[in-house]
Amino acid sequence: MKPKLLITGGLGFIFSHVTEYFVQKGWDVVVVDNESAGSHLEIIDGSFKYYKMDVCDRSVIDLVLKEAPEYVIHAAAMSDVDYSIREPLKTLIENINANANMFEACRDLPSLKKFIYVSTDEVYGECDHPKKETEILFPKNPYACSKAAGSLMRLTYGSTYPSMIETTAETRFCNVFGPRQDTRKIMPLIKHSLHTGEPIPLHNEGLGYREYIYVKNIPPAIDLILEKGNRTYNLTLNDGLTVHQLIEHAEKVTDKKINTYPSNRPGMDLKYQMDATRIKTELGWKPLYTFDEGLKEYLEMI
Numbered sequence: 001m002k003p004k005l006l007i008t009g010g011l012g013f014i015f016s017h018v019t020e021y022f023v024q025k026g027w028d029v030v031v032v033d034n035e036s037a038g039s040h041l042e043i044i045d046g047s048f049k050y051y052k053m054d055v056c057d058r059s060v061i062d063l064v065l066k067e068a069p070e071y072v073i074h075a076a077a078m079s080d081v082d083y084s085i086r087e088p089l090k091t092l093i094e095n096i097n098a099n100a101n102m103f104e105a106c107r108d109l110p111s112l113k114k115f116i117y118v119s120t121d122e123v124y125g126e127c128d129h130p131k132k133e134t135e136i137l138f139p140k141n142p143y144a145c146s147k148a149a150g151s152l153m154r155l156t157y158g159s160t161y162p163s164m165i166e167t168t169a170e171t172r173f174c175n176v177f178g179p180r181q182d183t184r185k186i187m188p189l190i191k192h193s194l195h196t197g198e199p200i201p202l203h204n205e206g207l208g209y210r211e212y213i214y215v216k217n218i219p220p221a222i223d224l225i226l227e228k229g230n231r232t233y234n235l236t237l238n239d240g241l242t243v244h245q246l247i248e249h250a251e252k253v254t255d256k257k258i259n260t261y262p263s264n265r266p267g268m269d270l271k272y273q274m275d276a277t278r279i280k281t282e283l284g285w286k287p288l289y290t291f292d293e294g295l296k297e298y299l300e301m302i
């Protein structure tokens, strides 16, 4: 029997790669996505079952029970920070509802072997050192707050409901980059500028510091956690750079010049930084691509 995996948000930037990875592995994959943002409809080719559905809708609980997957990944979220600052109420209602529905669906799922809730480094807020999974959450924008609400649900469901103690896990990725990313994000902007010479906006003088990971590192890490993880795992290689340094680095790798113009993003955290010791030591995680290998492949890709 093939293992069955249900992925919410499985058409989006990161999880379209995860959908394809498990299809190629021979798993029975079911995707639930509402095609609201960043969806890649071009991957729909009949190799997985697809439901166009909003995870905020409570009927998703019945759908999960009907499909009875052994594995569930909840990655669907409105993930645009700028939008969330303009529309906090919508963001909170949508993402928190979606999270609650998926935790509820998994609570009553007899077939369940593992449920992964996908979170983010943004739940830690401004970082003055590499944050460990045990540290306090201090989300500073509505998107991060809605993700942190899911992280708290994981703690609650994973300790209140015996059926979920061993079966829930959570990931907190740093900034993921690679093919299919939203073209308004920094890496696609850099790539576009390298191809066209168009200048890019430099928020807050390029001082924002982020850690970056290539998207092709994500599916095998998810596979590992489905197999043996039941805690929260930070996912980073500690390749941290300010945006200013990132631009300089891309110029060096490609030997081309990138022009910028000043811009401002209110409420922006200046630094996210995580400690990924847990996933390396407890699960033996090793990345497929270093930052430079991923960057080179991505920037050279047509």
Ligand SMILES: NC(=O)c1ccc[n+]([C@@H]2O[C@H](COP(=O)([O-])OP(=O)(O)OC[C@H]3O[C@@H](n4cnc5c(N)ncnc54)[C@H](O)[C@@H]3O)[C@@H](O)[C@H]2O)c1
Pocket (backbone or CB within 6 Å): 008, 009, 010, 011, 012, 013, 014, 015, 032, 033, 034, 035, 036, 037, 038, 039, 040, 053, 054, 055, 056, 074, 075, 076, 077, 078, 079, 094, 098, 118, 119, 120, 121, 147, 172, 173, 174, 175, 176, 177, 182
């Ligand atoms: N991009 C990053 O660097 C990053 C970093 C850390 C964590 N994450 C998390 O990873 C996940 C995927 O991020 P992404 O960048 O690939 O986002 P994305 O916007 O590209 O993809 C999200 C997908 O979810 C779908 N979706 C959104 N709300 C939905 C809903 N209510 N019902 C059904 N489908 C819905 C969208 O249509 C889209 O296909 C998110 O949970 C995000 O918080 C992303």
